[in-house]
Amino acid sequence: MAHHAPAQSTHVGEIPKPNVGWIWKTFFVLVGITALEFVFVFLMDPSTLRNSIFIVLTIFKAFFIVAEFMHLKHETKGLIWSVLIPMALLVWLLVALVTEGNAIHNAIY
Amino acid sequence: MSTISTTQVISDSALDKPRTGTWDGGNEPFNASYGKLMMWFFLLSDAFTFAAFLTTYGLIRHRYAAYDPAVNGAFHFSTKWWPVPDKVFNAFPGMGHADVPLGFVALMTMILIFSSVTMVLAVEAGHRMDKKDVQKWLLWTILFGATFLSSQAWEWSHFIHGTEKGTLMNDGTVFHGANLAMNQYGPVLFADLFFFITGFHGTHVFSGVCLLVWCFIATTNGTFEKRGHYEMVEKIGLYWHFVDLVWVFVFTFFYLV
Structure with missing residues (x-):
């Protein structure tokens, strides 16, 4: 179970510093895409183009959740x-x- | 013990060399434990179920007429066309009759995305064997999960009770709200799909919250610390992110498109 060990070696009983920058980066990307979707809801009339934009943005969001949060990119x-x-x-x-x-x-x- | 030394003696012969290829056993070809792999394949099968729901929504929506302002005039609910989502989901708790198109569902989306972030933070803390941080982030995740569920309960209640105006049905009576057989918003199947899709998703969120509560208790009892790793937090995390992922698709196909 080597992949459960912390990245940097530490003395027994010592807890390494959190490494959370990438988590917040992914969060802001997800919030940004959701905000963009709302811009399109209110500024554009329903059309096939608008629906296609929504689907592309949804796939972007899905990519970030699966690749980063679910860690699939690193499997x-x-x-x-x-x-x-x-x-x-x-x-x-x-x-x-x-x-x-x-x-x-x-x-x- | 003696068998090992015997093997070492004859292992010079090429025929008896142990096979050490990726798929020859004794290691993890996908570099993931059994439990994590099974969680991935369970989620894959669950994705098929949700995809079946959303595909059904696509088929049924395209089978009905779309609302066209040029032909149908100002928007009103009718069983003749599929309702426009921003006209159905435009209420906000505590704001009375104010028209807030998709406002509440935007808030619910933010809550769920945020709960995903606190979940990754719990997994990250688990990698560092930081019991206190794992507890803290699990509690936040439980809180956001429970908030999402309460919001959905409000959303359902509002959808079921409907608006004061209601809709004039074909038999001449006015109907308010929705059930599985009748609804004021549009074709019968619109409400059915709403109940089934958001209901199935809500059930997943509920199961997730239960798992998280159990996980929090186990963390507090030191179960994972004694085990030497927090992989259980990771596995429940995978499930939790999947629930968030499904919501991203439900949000697009039910509320935006």
């Missing part, structure tokens, strides 16, 4: 891919079913 490549590859199937499902929803809509109206 092995094998773990990263075994989490990410199955997610690609979900994108396919989403596109397929939204298309289906549009088809039902067109059949009704």
Whole structure:
């Protein structure tokens, strides 16, 4: 369990100083992106472009949470891919079913 | 003990050399413990469940007509079109009838993001074996988690009771608020999806708070200190960040789009 050991070597019973700069940096990025989303909600009329902007910003936020907070960026490549590859199937499902929803809509109206 | 020395004698032969490749056993190919890996794969399966909910939302939303100001006039609730989120979620506790579009949900989002930060701080303190800091940050995380849950309870209560004006239904009566069979905001499925998606997410937050409370008690009792590592805090942290991650998507697809 070497990866649980503190980064710098210290004497027994001594607690190393916290290393939290990166945590607050990630926090401000997340808050900034959320604020940007609100700017778009109020300054732009609903459109496909606005929705695309929201989706891109959401993926940015998801990246920062998963990569930094969940530490996935610092895991092995094998773990990263075994989490990410199955997610690609979900994108396919989403596109397929939204298309289906549009088809039902067109059949009704 | 004698077997070891025997092995050492014959290990010169290439055939009997122990296999030491990444996948030959005896080590952790992903450099993560069993518990952490299983948490990752559980979260992957949970992501599929939430994705199924949000995909269903996408399908059903596209199946209904969108509100179009050019055709439908000034916005009002109707079962004929999908409601605009900023018109449904525009109330703020203690502000009466003031129109605060998405104000409360913005606050809830901030609370959850902040709880994620205090969670990482707890994990970081665990790496340093700093019991006091772990306790402190776990308590903050529990506090923010409980605040988020209370906010959601308020949001649900407001959604269920509805506005004073209500909506004139097809049978000529005025209906206020929402349940699984009827709602004043739009198509029946709008309220159903609201209850199921935010409800399933809220259940996850609730489970997370329970785990955090248990974790806080174990930290206080010194369980992890005796064990020599705070990996349990890390595993619960993964779950907690996942709940925050899901909220990021629910927020976009339910409230913004």
